[in-house]
Amino acid sequence: MVQDFVIGAHMDTDLVKQLLVREPGLVNACMDWGGGDWETALGAASHMGRADIVGLLLAHGARIDLFCATMLGQLEVVRTFLTLEPRLIDSRGPHGFGLHFHATVGGHQAKAVLEYLQAIKPVEVRVPPFMTRRS
Secondary structure, three states, X not given: OHHHHHHHOOOOHHHHHHHHHHOHHHHHOEEEOOOOOEEEHHHHHHHOOOHHHHHXXXXXXXXXXXXXXXXXXXXXXXXXXXXXXXXXXHOEOHHHOEHHHHHHHOXXXXXXXXXXXXXXXXXXXXXXXXXXXXX
């Protein structure tokens, strides 16, 4: 069930809702894809730019992280983390996606965060077409 939940959180709001009703404890469940690649539903929705699914998960008690805050455009949160620990600029989330990637898929709401990150460390970000932000 964890695997279905995490996979669904990449794109399927209805499935996420259904599984949360069935098993609320899934909200912070983590899938081990192997090789050190761990992913929660929040991580999945965040790297896909799915603020709608992120909002649903947060409303059900998901624990926000730096990657999610980056995608949501939470500039002060990101700035605070990077001031506390500057090396986080190079940190990687699920599937190796970094902060710049999360800011890019966050679209307009994360524009200021992306500009902030690029000012610290310029990075070229390529987002596969299937991962483009949905309104």
